[in-house]
Amino acid sequence: MRLTEFFMPTLKENPNEAQIVSHRFMLRAGMIRQSSAGIYSWLPLGHRVLKKIEQIVREEQDRAGAQELLMPTIQPAEIWRESGRYDDYGKEMLRITDRHDRDMLYGPTNEELITEIFRDSVRSYRDLPKMLYHIQWKFRDEVRPRFGIMRGREFLMKDCYSFDLDYDGARRAYNRMFVAYLRTFQRLGLKAIPMAADPGPIGGDMSHEFMILAETGESEVACHINLLDLDIDLMGLDPKGDMQSTVDSLTSYYAATDEKRDPAIEAGLGDDLTVARGIEVGHIFYFGTKYSVAMNAYVNNEKGDKVAIEMGSYGIGVSRLVGGIIEASHDDDGIIWPEAVAPFDAGIINLRSGDEKCDAASEEIYLKLGNAGKDALIDDRDQRGGVKFADMDLIGLPWQIIVGPRGLENGVVELKSRASGEREEMSIDAALNKLTGSVG
């Protein structure tokens, strides 16, 4: 992509409404624009990141054995009356009336809808287990949206639902998602810590929130320091296994969100305790037969008995992750994208657009990177170096290739790592080689 053609309206100054880092950088880098409180448009740069995160989440869901479907954003009130949540949900639910005066709503979550779909089609234990997920926009009419995309009213979420015949099956599904989440966050370049969360009315130990630690986190969390550097080989695990030992080893350490913290345990941990602020990026929980009973979702088991389906739900805040990653990875100059989610693999800074040699060298690098399957953004604007450096640092691409007349005289360009700030002079071929793993 050429910057002269790309729609990326960057801002030099901090917009007044943005207080936290991720919000400021997302606005300044031209990733998003606010439409109204808690509702945003995703501009091309932000949209690229969102899609990359979404794709990684999707791949790990598929790998865990879940199947993707897509449910609508608008739901009928009817099914929510059936589950009893229509009145419970309160003002956070955006209620709509259609032209026939039928009560509708913009879905804040999808338990009712998925349960309806499932119960209407499944009668036998032979159809279980199943895991179904979708990645869809949700709406919760928060009283006070804040932190930009991190706590908007409209947000993109992956939610998965598991259907099992019995508790053991539900536990297996839970474990699989538990591990899938760890893998997902690992691939996103994040350290997400699973923490015991409030399981709600069902009780038990099957409710975890996945938190990334950042100063701007919304709540205070605590965990054993070993969890901070735990290195488990998730990639080698059999995705179809029960994973109980992996989950056990991870949950053996103390880790608790705000409402689950235990002062007695924490006192006993002494120096092994870390207290920090956390951003919730995922939440998994088992809720048993809460919805299946309320909404009449039963199957016949092998003996012909009618049993309520055991369910669990598993959410990842996809749009929130964009902000979360920035909170966890930035410096004073801007964003520092992990390679897996960066909107482009590399940025090429042509320090003298219009200069024959600089243009030729920049174009060569751009084309060869493209041929090697690398997505590059080339700054071909007629701007001064300082402007280009600042914008490139702001948008945080992992690598910068700096092409200037001074270097070209000696046959070199500079390769800069955004994360470390290190710059190295080398030939064009060497730079290409380093970025693509083969000689351009």
Added chain:
RNA sequence: CGGGGAGUGGCGCAGUCUGGUAGCGCAUUCGACUGGGGGUCGAAAGGUCGGAGGUUCAAAUCCUCUCUCCCCGACCA
């Protein structure tokens, strides 16, 4: 929903107390010079001062109502 703050060119702000017909920086357009970390000079374009009503010879400025946004708290993926 309680408490606080703010709406003035695209962005950041001054002007409001003490009414006199709108200004600064950045960005934008054109020209020239410049060229390795947000340049210089010259010219230009762009605002019914959130909206409605009122007071007044005269309102960004005073009064009333209203909308929106931000921050703290309660609440939440």
